[in-house]
Amino acid sequence: MLFTEVVETSAAVGATRSRLAKVGALADLIRRTGTPAVVSFLVGVPSQGRIGAGWRTVLDLDVPPAAGPSLTVSDVDGALGAYAAIGGRGSAARRVEALRDLFSRATAAEQDFLKRLLTGELRQGALEGVMLDAVAKAAEVPGEVVRRAFMLSGSLPATAAAALTGEAALAAFRLEVGRPVRPMLASPAESLPDALAEVGEATVEHKLDGARIQVHRDGDVVRVFTRTLREVTKTVPELVELVRGLPCDSVVLDGETLALTDDGKPRPFQETMSRFGAQDVRELLLSPFFFDCLHLDGRDLLDEPLRARLDALRQVAGDHVVPGRLRPTGEEAAAVLDEALAAGHEGVVVKSLDSAYAAGRRGRAWQKVKPVHTLDLVVIGVEWGSGRRRGLLSNLHLGARDPDGGPPVMVGKTFKGLTDELLAWQTRELLARATEKDEWVVTVRPELVIEIELDGVQVSPRYPGGVALRFARVVRYRPDKGPAEADTIDAVRALLPGPGPAATAGGA
Template identity: 30%
Template sequence: MIRWTHLAKRIEGATRTSEKVNLLADALRNASEEDLAISCQLLARRGPLSPSEPLSWASIAKAVEEAAGAPAGSLAKLLDEAGDLGTAAAELIEAERPLAGAALAAVEQESQARSDVIAQATGVTPNLDAAPHLREIPALLAAIAAASGQHRHDLLVQTFYGCSPTATKYLVRLLTGDMRIGLRDGLLEAAIATAFAVDQEEVHWAMTLEGDPGSVACLARRGALSEAKFKPFHPIPAMLAAPVASATEIVERIGRSELEKSGGTMFVEDKYDGVRAQLHVAGGRAEIYARDLREVTVSFPEIADAALASGAEGVFDGEIIATEDGRPLPVAALQSRLDGSARTLGERERIPVAFVAFDLLARGSEPLMRNTWSDRRTALEATKLGEQSGGLLQIAMLQEARSGEEVEAAFIAARMRGCEGLVAKAQGAPYLPGQRGSSWLKLKRSLDTIDCVIVGVEPGVGRRRELLSECTIAVRDDLSGRLAPLGRVSMGLDDASLVQLSQWFELHTVAQLGTYRSVQPSVVVEVSFDAVRRAERSASGFSLKSARIVRVRNDLGPDQVATLSAIEQRYRLGHGAQEHYDA
């Protein structure tokens, strides 16, 4: 049986991606069928074992402190230094349990007694070894997810009580929804391909169809990846458009080849100022997923109802926008929908929404992602999605252009309609899940922006001195999976939003030093900036010039923020080979 915590530790400690891949491949190759499926699900960033709603850091910290016999607040002090809840929890367990001999025997006896009590009360018998066995993890997560209040707390305490520091570290990370061992989705696919000598592209395609890395690994072992079937209601990572600065650049990068292939015509779509969404409709069921792959149907029930009433079945990629008299509104109008504050029918009616589809990823049970964009667009229009929906369902406006001047005119027209800009799409391009490629180009003409996660806050100045409006932002280190701070920025949000966020930060503070608060890294924000600079004093090695938070990205999770390599790439694009540092 795979010692999953030992494997996770070795993968995290590996300094090269090839080493991470080979370590996991060796473990998968030697695993039983059951262990193979569970270990892939466990180590994947997202999968059947990822919690749909990760536990709050506060509830985990309380349970870890009780299991360690440590005073309340002990974990917060360690967290401020460690920067990772799992690492801090492991350090606390290790510091509070320097036991041996008779003292250790007494603790083990007490642990057994506690286990018996909890098992009798909950029906769940915890494993008293240094870590839960791999095959126990699915049932353990299910039991914790199903419990609430004191019942959940007792399960967490008992789980941590029998764990070694290493096991505690990875269990905490698992419960917060991110193992943080530097094992990106592509590396997991590479490990499966290496373990069973199959093509990685075939593994990637099977993962796209099935949505379950465990079942894909089992198919790969049997040499049966071709048997993978498309299954709706698992979100597909969104294909992203690359930014361009001008209409001329669109013509240079896409237009010339398109004009040669299509008799002088290229196509551009409106780019809407909303939140990216994926609509799955099949068998009398409709669900909506955000770009961070969370289900958000409850926030937009009228869209799901309209989709069911339309009779169309498939997987639609698009944008949810707020509207007023049929005209798109800025994305900020959707805030109350996404944060759950618009709970009543009346509140929802004050914020009318629409789903604008721009791609069809599956028609019924037939996947279309390998088809060309022009074929998918034709199939999308054939669904007649927008008919008889009262404007709730729409298909993105498409325009033809034959020159840079016509692209510029289409851009201006899109802005006049209340859109952000436009997106040019190569007619022969397939849909590439999770990739940002040159076959989709977006023209917005604004300051450059990146998505970051807030890791710390402190009060603002002037009239905002009572609000936690100064934030420390971070991106994710590609190799280690850890968060790398970029520095402090101000929030350019309205006061009502700042009040709501300040209250959230106060409730989710994990450590405090003076006025500075380290907070649970869950709030993702879009940050505008003029340039990327080198900065010796920054933990990431970079800082942003004229940075400002322009909006909260409720549609993204902390695992979808920009990466450190993307920041470095932006720096190189702006500075070439020259290296200089800002002290």
Template identity: 45%
Template sequence: MAGERRSSKRGDEVRVFSRRLSDVTGSVPEVVEIANRIPANEVLVEGEVVGLDDTGRPRPFQDLMRRFRRVHEIEQLRAEIPLRLFLFDIIYKDGEVLIRKPYRERWDLLASLVPPDLLARRIVASTVPEIESFLRDALDAGHEGLMAKSLGSDYAPGKRGKKWFKIKPAETSDTAIVAAEWGHGRRVGTLSNYHLAVRGGPTGEWAMIGKTFKGLTDVERLAMTRRLQELKTSESEWVVYVRPEVVVEVAYNEIQRSPHYPSGFALRFARITRVRDDKGPSDADSYDRLRSLYEGQFARKGAAVREP
């Protein structure tokens, strides 16, 4: 699931906040209506807001962001992209701070307060096959993956680790590095933000599909800097442009439409997983394959494909 994270209620006043604590209350009136169903005077809960298509399946993340960013003509977009709220945690209720209570107790309290249709679907699993089966069900339903929480864990704001973590499949693409930016901070003096591209863009050239500075170790980044400087074709103040000879395998969460790149696409949460020294430029993924993967995402979500 994906979406906004936290809702608070004080009497008749409901506020909805994003992961970064931006107030998006005015953009999601149906979430406010749903939160008012919680029988408590003061309560702070966590959950996910999901945008639905006509069949009830989750819509792509970008469509959801349209709802959160809209401040005018809300009702029109509400009809186009209806929202559902799925709650999975409670942090505060009527004067009692709950963050030190184990998750099993917080869940039991939440389940006693809200109707079943507002609760996120969950299982209590003790074996890998159980988790794998539940993950397949989630993916088949159009969700991105699962969130796993230890039943004994307290609430740790903004943190993940061994007690809280996401489970979802990682898609990968073989892309060529066509440029890189000089780093800042601990990456100063090295080329660290890599411009990624696929073969055969809309007009036949290399088509950029994103950037990433994630994935390489300090030693690997230094070696990559030396390697890319040998491939340099031109340079500006911050960017070194190179021949597209270095192929890297990149893991990503989703392919999105993007107005920022001529390809019309961008990889969301891209991260280099390995340098493919066994592959040359002709082995990098093509624009057609990227588009096919993009269309496949919509097929899984049951949504119509839109042109980039």
């Protein structure tokens, strides 16, 4: 297949806001090509993952475009694979030459696509959810089967390739110790009584203000992953040592880790996250708290009810189980919430004891209860400060995720809650992501997720989504989350006053 067909489909997908139209265009291309690399390209990453092409190196390329399309998908995929393999003395120059050779064979439209692909700016709207629906449509298999296979394989291209051979190939994917699965997520609840009433027989657990981790152990081999499935094993030796000492041969645990003060209170979230990049691991020790067990000694537990997974968890994790209470009364659940808040945590999570582990899904079987409204939004722009903040990027432009794959939808601005330290940090980070600048506003690549506390949401014609945040203030940046995990415009609209639940969005 010619690469230009991928570029044309990308443009068509980006030109429509209709999810059905996006899915249809993508499915048609997948059906015609059957090449896994196409799936990677259209969700905005090379099939090899990050290949080390520097943002400035790519944007500085000035190569006359080819007069007509001749590149195939295989040509491009092979060239990017070869680029990623270049190393050793003189590799920088050889890498530039390899890119120049590829770009010389590309038309102007193909060059533009390649630049956005390599710099992470490919915003054609083919987010994972849209692409999974397209794969299911192209292969004529149930969407749920495709989504489950993806959560277990961790690879969209591999999932697509399996889907095109039939449903049996998708069913062959299993939990593999050492390969992370997408974490199950909690939906917001309006109140603790509402969550208890909806969930039924439940466990109520502390919602810790830490970093999500997933640990895998096979014999003496232990691997630790973040919520984005990034491996951080080498930076957390104390967690590795602890898991290696658990009474089992193999296990997969889901939980949180956080740094504690001497009196057992959680340290600020940023301090916990800083450990994943620390050079001296003695700087700050992390404490793990596990709340789920997905595998134990050869037995996969994903499809078991939570009550069975909790039995396995208590058997293997002992004192490292997150605090909580099984089958509490309303008063007992309220006491758990009070205890969590008094301990410095965010609230509680109410979980159905009948629920299977829905990897990667935000369902109603797990519901989080927090005392304040928060949203995880994407920074899409920022204004220069004035007065004491002159020379610093201050007033943030905030966007909610479009669930149909479009660019983030602006819902408000804020400069409140920013410390001097955070102002200096965000100025550096946002300038490094700038795509346009004028005297007042800097537009940035929508990469950074920020947690915003707010008093509510109101109808407003000022922003494209028709809603605006009320009294928004910064809680913290979320380096553990990518833009695909930000709250959607639907979650923002759910906070509008009126009949029906107005859920508290954001968080875990």
